[in-house]
Amino acid sequence: MINIHDLNLKVGNFALKKITFDIGENEFFVLMGPTGAGKTMLLETIAGINTCDSGKIIMNNKEITNLPPEKRSIGIVYQDCALFPHINVKKNITYGVRYNGINREESKRRLALLSEDLNLEHLLNRLPVNLSGGEKQRVALARAMMVKPELILLDEPFSNLDPRFRDEVKEMIRNVHRTTQTTFVMVTHDFDDARELGERGAIIRDGLIEQVGKLNDIFENPKTSFVTSFVGF
Amino acid sequence: MTSKDPLFWTTIFCGILVLAIILFPLIQLLTASSLSKLMETIKDKTVIKSIWLSIYTAFLAASISFIIGTPFAYLLARKEFMGKHLIEAIIDLPVVIPHPVVGIAILGVVGRNHWFGSILLELGVRVMGSVTGIVTVLIFVGMPLYINSVKDGFESISPRLENVSRSLGASMMSTFFRVTFPLAFRSMVVGLLMCTARAVSEFGAVVIVAYHPMIAPVLIYERFEAYGLEYSQPVAIWLVFFCLTLFLILRIITLKKKKDI
Numbered sequence: 001m002i003n004i005h006d007l008n009l010k011v012g013n014f015a016l017k018k019i020t021f022d023i024g025e026n027e028f029f030v031l032m033g034p035t036g037a038g039k040t041m042l043l044e045t046i047a048g049i050n051t052c053d054s055g056k057i058i059m060n061n062k063e064i065t066n067l068p069p070e071k072r073s074i075g076i077v078y079q080d081c082a083l084f085p086h087i088n089v090k091k092n093i094t095y096g097v098r099y100n101g102i103n104r105e106e107s108k109r110r111l112a113l114l115s116e117d118l119n120l121e122h123l124l125n126r127l128p129v130n131l132s133g134g135e136k137q138r139v140a141l142a143r144a145m146m147v148k149p150e151l152i153l154l155d156e157p158f159s160n161l162d163p164r165f166r167d168e169v170k171e172m173i174r175n176v177h178r179t180t181q182t183t184f185v186m187v188t189h190d191f192d193d194a195r196e197l198g199e200r201g202a203i204i205r206d207g208l209i210e211q212v213g214k215l216n217d218i219f220e221n222p223k224t225s226f227v228t229s230f231v232g233f
Numbered sequence: 234m235t236s237k238d239p240l241f242w243t244t245i246f247c248g249i250l251v252l253a254i255i256l257f258p259l260i261q262l263l264t265a266s267s268l269s270k271l272m273e274t275i276k277d278k279t280v281i282k283s284i285w286l287s288i289y290t291a292f293l294a295a296s297i298s299f300i301i302g303t304p305f306a307y308l309l310a311r312k313e314f315m316g317k318h319l320i321e322a323i324i325d326l327p328v329v330i331p332h333p334v335v336g337i338a339i340l341g342v343v344g345r346n347h348w349f350g351s352i353l354l355e356l357g358v359r360v361m362g363s364v365t366g367i368v369t370v371l372i373f374v375g376m377p378l379y380i381n382s383v384k385d386g387f388e389s390i391s392p393r394l395e396n397v398s399r400s401l402g403a404s405m406m407s408t409f410f411r412v413t414f415p416l417a418f419r420s421m422v423v424g425l426l427m428c429t430a431r432a433v434s435e436f437g438a439v440v441i442v443a444y445h446p447m448i449a450p451v452l453i454y455e456r457f458e459a460y461g462l463e464y465s466q467p468v469a470i471w472l473v474f475f476c477l478t479l480f481l482i483l484r485i486i487t488l489k490k491k492k493d494i
Contacts (some may be wrong), residue, residue, distance in 0.1 A: 049396045069399035076400045082393040086415050095411075099402025140397075147401055 001025040001183050002046070007055030009045055016042055016207040019055065023151075023200070026181045030188060030198035030215065034230070038207040039187040043153045046185070048072045059150060070099065075144030078158040081136040083128035090124040091137050096147040107146075111119060114142040117179070118172055134165030138172060145176060154186040158193055173197065191219070191231065203227050259473075266467040275469035279452065283468075284475055287449040290364060294371035295425045298379040298383035307382045307413070310387030324377050334435025335373055339442050343369070358378065366443035374435055375428035382427060386420020387413065422487040426480060433476050 007019040016038050023029045031039050040120055044050045046057060048069035064072050083092050093114065093191045097107045115121045118138040128136060137157055157173065158166045174197060177184055188194050194201060195215055202212040203226075211218055211227045222228040234241050255361060266274075275279055309321065327335060343350045343360035360366040361436040390413055436450040444451060449472045457465035 047396070047400055049399070068404075069396065070402050070404055072400075074400060076397060078393050078397070079392075080393065082391060082397045084394060084398075090484055092434065095398070096401030096403070099407070143397075143401070149400075 001027065001044065001060060003056075003058040004046070005058070007045065007052050007057065009041070009050055009052045010218045011041065011050070013214075014038065014207060016052075019204075019209055021202055021209060021212045023183060023185060025202060026183055028177055028184045028186070028198050030186050030194040031204060032188060032191070032194055032199035032201060032230075033176075033204035037191075037204045039204055040155055041207075042204065043076065043155055043185065043187060046151075047074050047076045047153055063136070069167065073147075074152045074153060075149035075151070076153045077137075077140045077144050077157060079159050081128075081140040083131075083136055083139055083143075085128050087127075088124065089120065089126050089128070089131070092128065092139055093120075093124075093142045093146050095143060100147045102147070108223075110146055114145055117175065118142050125227065129170065132165065133161045134169050137165070137169045141169075141173065141176065145180065145182070149182070151183045151185065154184060156187050156189065158188070158190065170196065195219070204232060205230075235320050255342060261474070262466060263470055266463075266470055271467050271470060275471055280449075280468050280471065283447045283449045283452040284472055286364070286367070286446055287433055287472065288475065288479065290367045290448065291370055291375075291429045293361075293368050294375050294432045295379070295429040296374040297368070297372055298428050299421070299425060301305075302376050302380045302424075303383055306383035307387050307409070309380070310384045311392065311485070324380055326377075327374050328377050332374070332435065333441055335437035336370060336441025339366075339370060339373060360442065362445050364443075364446060367439055367446070369447060370438045370442050371432035371435055374438060375432045379424040379428040382420050382424030386417040386424075389420075390416045422484075426483065430476075431478065433472075439447055 002023045003065070004022070005020050007016060009016045014036075019042060031042065033039050041050065044229075045052055047103060048064070048067055048071075052065065055065070056063060059072070059074075083089075084095065087095075090111070093111060094107055102110070115124065118141065120135075120138060120142060123131065123135055123139070131139065141157075154173070158169060161169060170193065173184075173186075176182070177197075184197075198215050200213060201215050201218060203210045203218060205226055210230075211223045218227065219231050222231055234244075234489060236242075309317065330338075334380055340361065341347060343353060343366070345351055345354055350360070358365060394412050394416070395405075395408050398412050399405065403411065434450065435448075435453065438447055440451050440454070447455070449468065453465045453468050453472070
């Protein structure tokens with residue numbers, strides 16, 4: 001689905017170095033690492049927000065390395081949700097409709113479906129400021145899903161959530177992944193979240209990928225001393 | 234902080250002092266002229282013309298600052314580049330240099346002895362002693378206030394909102410107009426008000442570049458010089474009255490709209 005090959009990017013004193021890994025079709029891939037390891041920077045580079053210095057990103061056999069974010073069909077959901085504060089929930093969710101050739105009928109159909117799946121019907125006319133953390137996260141996910149991207153990037157989606165909303169949002173992400181068969185990449189600190197949702201993953205440290213593979217392999221057969229200490233052995 | 238705290242009384246005393254410094258001369262000014270004198274002054278076409286010219290040129294300067302200052306403020310807020318601090322210092326320059334120096338500097342460039350001034354003259358653009366000259370000066374002194382205000386506004390908007398917008402398919406331009414612009418609207422209004430206010434009150438630079446046509450501050454100065462305080466006060470009162478009314482209306486309309494969003 002997506003192949004990242006020898007990707008390098010230097011911003012200030014920090015650099016992503018020789019990032020190489022593949023993510024399969026419909027996969028739920030988890031990116032783990034300590035704070036400041038470059039996880040969000042890598043997500044933003046995949047999304048096209050940062051332009052890499054060298055290397056290649058290929059998605060569905062098409063090179064997207066130099067494409068701007070709006071041409072990549074990659075959705076991004078940040079940990080702070082980044083909802084547009086000046087427009088209501090409905091307008092947030094349908095924001096991308098006009099850029100993706102979605103007609104009015106189809107937009108209404110998708111909005112109704114997502115609102116039902118993510119339990120947003122009663123929130124559509126509210127402004128983001130009047131939403132709880134869990135509600136914001138659901139709206140951000142609905143907004144990304146509305147335009148049916150080929151890949152969704154989740155940047156620590158549970159880190160700002162009250163514990164009582166974590167399971168609820170987790171369950172919804174799992175359902176969305178299962179029903180839409182979209183490929184997901186999620187950044188997380190939490191190994192439980194990673195194991196519950198993910199199939200494969202990677203550990204990143206100081207801009208370098210330490211290990212890529214099935215999560216069970218990473219947790220049970222860590223290949224470097226850093227991964228060993230990071231996953232808690 | 235309670236009333237027993239010496240700091241409390243210090244803050245109260247300083248507050249009263251500040252208000253007195255601002256209000257005492259203003260109240261004196263506003264109450265100095267009789268109603269009949271004020272009515273007589275407002276019927277004077279020269280007065281009306283100069284107040285109108287002050288307001289009109291100030292708004293023109295603010296509009297031009299808005300058009301060319303907004304994209305520049307966005308660049309300064311979003312990009313890091315070599316020499317950025319130097320550019321920011323240059324933008325602040327018109328605020329710190331004495332106003333007559335601004336006038337002299339502009340005259341030096343647009344005068345017929347300078348190559349730029351001669352090109353302008355050949356093109357039929359007269360800066361000295363013209364509305365163009367007044368607007369040029371007002372842009373020079375007012376634009377830094379606008380740019381700094383809008384830059385702060387842009388900086389307060391998370392770049393993540395723009396990233397998300399682009400990931401949803403919007404181009405940079407579309408993102409700017411659908412996300413960044415509405416969110417920075419309030420700071421733009423504040424910047425425009427500050428720029429206009431600065432422009433309406435400008436005297437030192439305008440008097441050098443364009444004594445005529447006469448803006449209100451120049452007319453007030455001329456009447457003060459020629460006839461004394463009594464003749465300049467009513468014009469000053471009308472200028473304060475028109476500007477205050479205009480700014481109040483603008484603030485109510487524009488900032489209320491923002492609340493409605």
